[in-house]
Amino acid sequence: MRGSQHKKxxxxxxxxxxxxxxxxxxxxxxxxGTSDQQVNLIYxxxxxxSATVNRFVISxxxxxxxxxxxxxxxxxxxxSKPSHDIKEILxxxxxxxxxxxxxxxxxxxxxxxxxxxxxxxDAQTEVIVQGPSDSFNExxxxxxxxxxxxxxxxxxxxxxxxxxHKSKTKIAIVYDETRIEPEVLKExxxxxxxxxxxxxxxxxxxxxxxxxxxxxxxxxxxxTERPDRAVFNISEGKIVLLVDxxxxxxxxxxxxxxxxxxxxxKLQVLPVGWFLKGIRYLGLILTVLLPSFYVAFTSYNxxxxxxxxxxxxxxxxxxxxxxxxxxxxxMLLMMEFLTEASLRLPKAIxxxxxxxxxxxxxxxxxxxxxxxxxxxxxxxxxxxxxxxIPLNMMGFTIRVVKYPFILLATLFGLLGIVLGLVGVIMYxxxxxxxxxxxxxxxxxxRVRITNSQKERENG
Amino acid sequence: xxxxxxxxxxxxxxxxxNVVNFVPRGLIAQRFSGAMMAIxxxxxxxxxxxxxxxxxxxxxxxxxxxEIFNANYPKxxxxxxxxxxxxxxxxAGLITLIAFVDVTMRYITSDVSPLLIMVGFLxxxxxxxxxxxxxxxxxxxxxxxxxxxxxxxxxxxxxxxxMFSWDAVMQVITYSLKAPSYGSISYATFIFTGYLxxxxxxxxFKKIRVRHIWMIGVVGFLVLIASVLxxxxxxxxxGVERHVYPWFSTADxxxxxxxxxxxxxxxxxxxxxxxxxxxSIVHWxxxxxxxxxxxxxxxxxxxxxxxxxxxxxxxxxxxxxxxRTNQFFRDRAGLLFLDIRLAAEFFLIASVYLAYKRRExxxxx
Numbered sequence: 019m020r021g022s023q024h025k026k027x028x029x030x031x032x033x034x035x036x037x038x039x040x041x042x043x044x045x046x047x048x049x050x051g052t053s054d055q056q057v058n059l060i061y062x063x064x065x066x067x068s069a070t071v072n073r074f075v076i077s078x079x080x081x082x083x084x085x086x087x088x089x090x091x092x093x094x095x096x097x098s099k100p101s102h103d104i105k106e107i108l109x110x111x112x113x114x115x116x117x118x119x120x121x122x123x124x125x126x127x128x129x130x131x132x133x134x135x136x137x138x139x140d141a142q143t144e145v146i147v148q149g150p151s152d153s154f155n156e157x158x159x160x161x162x163x164x165x166x167x168x169x170x171x172x173x174x175x176x177x178x179x180x181x182x183h184k185s186k187t188k189i190a191i192v193y194d195e196t197r198i199e200p201e202v203l204k205e206x207x208x209x210x211x212x213x214x215x216x217x218x219x220x221x222x223x224x225x226x227x228x229x230x231x232x233x234x235x236x237x238x239x240x241x242t243e244r245p246d247r248a249v250f251n252i253s254e255g256k257i258v259l260l261v262d263x264x265x266x267x268x269x270x271x272x273x274x275x276x277x278x279x280x281x282x283x284k285l286q287v288l289p290v291g292w293f294l295k296g297i298r299y300l301g302l303i304l305t306v307l308l309p310s311f312y313v314a315f316t317s318y319n320x321x322x323x324x325x326x327x328x329x330x331x332x333x334x335x336x337x338x339x340x341x342x343x344x345x346x347x348x349m350l351l352m353m354e355f356l357t358e359a360s361l362r363l364p365k366a367i368x369x370x371x372x373x374x375x376x377x378x379x380x381x382x383x384x385x386x387x388x389x390x391x392x393x394x395x396x397x398x399x400x401x402x403x404x405x406x407i408p409l410n411m412m413g414f415t416i417r418v419v420k421y422p423f424i425l426l427a428t429l430f431g432l433l434g435i436v437l438g439l440v441g442v443i444m445y446x447x448x449x450x451x452x453x454x455x456x457x458x459x460x461x462x463x464r465v466r467i468t469n470s471q472k473e474r475e476n477g
Numbered sequence: 478x479x480x481x482x483x484x485x486x487x488x489x490x491x492x493x494x495n496v497v498n499f500v501p502r503g504l505i506a507q508r509f510s511g512a513m514m515a516i517x518x519x520x521x522x523x524x525x526x527x528x529x530x531x532x533x534x535x536x537x538x539x540x541x542x543x544e545i546f547n548a549n550y551p552k553x554x555x556x557x558x559x560x561x562x563x564x565x566x567x568x569a570g571l572i573t574l575i576a577f578v579d580v581t582m583r584y585i586t587s588d589v590s591p592l593l594i595m596v597g598f599l600x601x602x603x604x605x606x607x608x609x610x611x612x613x614x615x616x617x618x619x620x621x622x623x624x625x626x627x628x629x630x631x632x633x634x635x636x637x638x639x640m641f642s643w644d645a646v647m648q649v650i651t652y653s654l655k656a657p658s659y660g661s662i663s664y665a666t667f668i669f670t671g672y673l674x675x676x677x678x679x680x681x682f683k684k685i686r687v688r689h690i691w692m693i694g695v696v697g698f699l700v701l702i703a704s705v706l707x708x709x710x711x712x713x714x715x716g717v718e719r720h721v722y723p724w725f726s727t728a729d730x731x732x733x734x735x736x737x738x739x740x741x742x743x744x745x746x747x748x749x750x751x752x753x754x755x756x757s758i759v760h761w762x763x764x765x766x767x768x769x770x771x772x773x774x775x776x777x778x779x780x781x782x783x784x785x786x787x788x789x790x791x792x793x794x795x796x797x798x799x800x801r802t803n804q805f806f807r808d809r810a811g812l813l814f815l816d817i818r819l820a821a822e823f824f825l826i827a828s829v830y831l832a833y834k835r836r837e838x839x840x841x842x
Contacts, residue, residue: 323737324737324738324739327737429589429597430597432585432743433589433597434597436747437598439751441605443619444608444758447615447616448608448609455612455615457619458619459615459618459622
């Protein structure tokens with residue numbers, strides 16, 4: 019009597035799940051064994067590994083011939099878990115587990131997750147000259163492996179949560195327990211809980227949801243594809259979020275200076291490293307300010323320049339029929355089109371675009387007298403110095419930031435640029451990344467904390 | 478919470494900005510009658526006030542004047558005092574801004590209307606004063622670190638120039654033994670007034686403690702000497718009094734051959750505009766917080782528009798009216814402000830001391 023009741027319950031569960039997953043061609047439902055020793059299998063072919071199922075579930079069943087023994091065999095697998103909650107079972111099935119329904123009413127979920135991810139490839143967006151060149155790939159396990167192998171300490175913790183009502187994206191919070199600041203972790207968890215989206219597909223998206231303020235201009239978390247950067251930041255007391263199905267990790271909290279650090283800076287001799295960093299900041303200043311300085315100096319304050327240069331610019335602009343800000347805007351927009359086009363074009367056509375755009379357009383425009391020669395030099399300098407910034411997120415921000423400066427220079431001249439500078443400095447200083455100040459000229463505070471901790475750890 | 482080093486920046490910003498706030502003008506006017514002595518005397522006075530203020534504020538770690546007053550004084554007294562301080566700080570920022578509109582008109586862009594320039598200033602300043610005290614301190618640090626090398630460059634350029642008349646300087650120094658007036662002492666002590674911003678910025682400090690206070694004295698003395706004597710060295714002992722902004726005229730004298738920019742004035746202008754804006758932000762932040770202490774003592778229910786905006790709007794409207802005044806009035810008002818300021822400083826420190834005594838008495842009960 020009791021047995022039959024149990025039987026009914028288990029059958030109900032199976033039927034219910036079968037209904038929920040109906041109309042899916044990849045649903046696989048099998049009954050194994052004879053009528054008195056019946057085991058039911060249910061799984062999704064697309065996300066479960068069929069070979070694993072065949073080899074470790076189906077074959078052993080027929081070899082054993084004893085349901086009790088088979089149940090123990092299944093239960094002993096790492097990743098197998100018993101469950102009776104329909105919601106949990108459904109979730110795990112969708113995640114790639116195999117549901118095994120035994121005749122004595124036990125239900126086991128067997129881990130046969132199939133992960134389709136490329137192998138560990140070279141870094142694409144953050145290329146460096148020397149140093150490790152592997153990058154994260156789309157599998158969370160592989161990414162964790164890449165980090166664990168570089169950080170072999172029991173202090174390294176990895177907690178997982180899921181985000182996205184539909185996508186159920188797994189997220190691993192990876193950090194060094196002894197070095198992080200607990201408030202940051204608390205704040206992060208609070209914010210992760212607050213995220214309510216259907217689908218999460220990219221690490222950069224996570225960064226957007228985490229920061230709260232939609233209209234913020236600067237990235238306050240680093241999105242990186244380099245395991246060595248992630249590991250370095252973990253050792254500095256930061257938290258790394260690994261997002262399953264994306265090849266990128268999110269590092270937080272970030273400070274402004276982090277975006278100007280390339281991973282091979284540390285490999286260089288110290289003065290060379292300083293020089294490289296100096297160059298990057300110089301590039302930043304040039305790319306943001308050059309166009310607006312051009313507008314301010316040609317339209318408002320030609321007296322700032324030496325006479326020779328003022329005459330040179332005026333001579334070069336003699337044929338240009340419109341004010342300097344129009345000239346600057348036209349050329350900068352052309353440059354933006356060019357960058358954007360060469361980014362999206364198939365590799366085979368790419369060089370053509372640059373040739374047509376850069377060489378022909380530039381030369382022809384000056385010869386036609388639409389744009390001054392100096393303008394062309396300036397635009398190229400702006401474009402090149404923009405690419406000096408090692409992290410893409412910041413690079414894109416800086417691309418946008420120069421336009422407000424041009425507007426200010428058009429309205430106020432030199433004064434406008436100074437206004438803009440003070441405004442940007444104030445804005446940067448008011449930003450916080452998970453409660454930590456984002457922009458400070460000396461990052462000494464953090465280093466000192468880690469040093470004292472290092473001493474403690476070493477005894 | 479920030480480190481104690483940020484206190485030095487608060488001092489430095491005021492010390493550097495004196496050039497715009499009529500301090501050299503006031504002192505140069507009295508160069509034959511005690512300005513030199515005033516400079517010497519101002520150092521101990523300034524340091525003493527600074528020391529007392531730090532001592533008092535360290536008794537209230539993490540608290541600003543509005544909180545201290547509200548907790549320790551009866552309401553009408555608090556409101557009256559806070560309102561008075563609001564006015565002073567507001568005027569301090571306003572003078573800097575208006576003076577800079579004037580400087581911009583005279584030296585940089587005469588094509589832009591002064592009203593538009595003021596709008597530009599106000600937009601930046603008003604958006605910036607709403608952020609936290611910590612953020613303002615960080616920005617202050619950045620701006621000072623960027624600008625101090627430029628200032629040092631200009632100073633070297635000025636002192637190493639063969640046209641600099643050391644004789645004129647020596648002649649003014651011979652008047653050192655004249656007794657100074659109250660006015661000249663109050664102009665000179667403005668250099669050290671930066672510490673007073675602790676009144677609100679103390680909120681960002683854990684427990685303020687300042688080491689090497691004598692260093693501040695040395696730097697302050699050098700800044701004062703430089704800001705009075707360098708214009709005299711270039712424009713002569715008599716000619717110097719004919720300039721409204723002696724320092725900008727002096728910077729315009731200098732020439733550099735190594736950059737694509739020839740006139741040192743532009744470096745100087747860039748430096749001082751950023752410094753003035755940040756200094757106005759500092760002053761107006763204090764003013765805004767004080768004003769909030771007057772009107773928003775107890776937590777009121779959330780309103781649709783933050784009441785801060787009304788205060789900022791009032792700041793802006795007054796600023797536009799102040800633009801309509803003429804040069805003589807501003808000049809007079811600027812120097813009058815410096816006079817009142819010194820007395821107000823004594824008053825503020827005394828009132829904090831009294832608040833401390835009252836708190837201790839309350840504790841004992």
